[in-house]
Amino acid sequence: MNSPLPLIFHWGTGPGRRALRRRCLKALSEPLLPAPPWRETGPIDQPFDFCHAMNRLVGAIGEGCPEFQHVDSSRILVGVSFARATTRYGLQARVTPLRFPNGGIHVDRDGRSYQVQRHQVDGVEMLYHLTFCLPRFMDQSFDEKMVTIFHELYHIHPRFNGDLRRHPGRCHAHTGSQSRYDAHMAALARIWLAGKPDPSLTAFLRMSFNQLAHRHGGIVGVVLPRPRLVPVATAS
Numbered sequence: 001m002n003s004p005l006p007l008i009f010h011w012g013t014g015p016g017r018r019a020l021r022r023r024c025l026k027a028l029s030e031p032l033l034p035a036p037p038w039r040e041t042g043p044i045d046q047p048f049d050f051c052h053a054m055n056r057l058v059g060a061i062g063e064g065c066p067e068f069q070h071v072d073s074s075r076i077l078v079g080v081s082f083a084r085a086t087t088r089y090g091l092q093a094r095v096t097p098l099r100f101p102n103g104g105i106h107v108d109r110d111g112r113s114y115q116v117q118r119h120q121v122d123g124v125e126m127l128y129h130l131t132f133c134l135p136r137f138m139d140q141s142f143d144e145k146m147v148t149i150f151h152e153l154y155h156i157h158p159r160f161n162g163d164l165r166r167h168p169g170r171c172h173a174h175t176g177s178q179s180r181y182d183a184h185m186a187a188l189a190r191i192w193l194a195g196k197p198d199p200s201l202t203a204f205l206r207m208s209f210n211q212l213a214h215r216h217g218g219i220v221g222v223v224l225p226r227p228r229l230v231p232v233a234t235a236s
Contacts, residue, residue: 005230007115012122020121024220025082025134027213035211039203047218048204051078054132054149057201061153065192068153070160077119077126080221081133088139095152096129098227099162106232114229127162129224135209138219143186145205146193150185 010017024047035041041048059073083090098116100107106115119126130152137148157163193202204212213219 005228006117007230007232008118008120009225010120012120014122017122021223022220023080023082023223024218025213026218027210028135029210031208031210031214033211035207035215039206040200041204041207041212041215044216046216047220048212048216050080050132050134050204050219050221053204054078054130057149057205058130058153060197060201061149061192064195064197065188067188070158071153071156072127072160074124075126075160076128076130077121077224078222079129079131079224081131081223083133083136088136090136091133092137092140092148093130093132093152095155095164096131096227097157097162097164098127098129101163101166103157103159103161103163107229112231115232116229117227119227127160128156129227131224132221134219134221135213138205138207138209138212142202142206143189146189146202147182147185150189151182154181154185154188 011020013019041053055073055076055078058071058076058078062068062071062073098119099105100116105118106113108114119129137145140148155164157165207215209219
């Protein structure tokens, strides 16, 4: 008989907590061009921590861009997935909500009540997963990477309640036109970059996957479990 699915995962380093699974990916080949030496990406004697760097960048965007001031990077769990195909086309990133519409914990479907598995890291409840597909994401141009990041962050609900932003009409995810949606994200990214943020925040995005992995001997990231729906007893 299968064990029941847990309602809450406790990740972290304390007693009774699971360690987040991390994976290191090496350079797939010698980079065509060496990593620009003037782009500082931290100590080169250890693998590059992609998730830490991305979480730091998300926090800076939240602080410096009015449209994202509701975003709390401490409650976003950044992870990576690994593309089997080496093509640069396909899924680049995704944001996964850990709540139902309006921030609810439970939802009723077909006469049963369900809860999405909750994830806590060192006692802090996570409300979103933000996952980037490697190496594909890192092999975009710098501008494309910034649009992708802003694109995913804009999906987060303005109340930061674990739900997604829902636009009016049938195309609630990207309004009526994804091209206009991305053009808006590009404009927001340009405004944020015009404020001259710390160059170290975006230095890693100015390299290809192979350049960054070759410089650091690898790129390490957290492999996130996909949250699952768990049936729960209906409250009386």
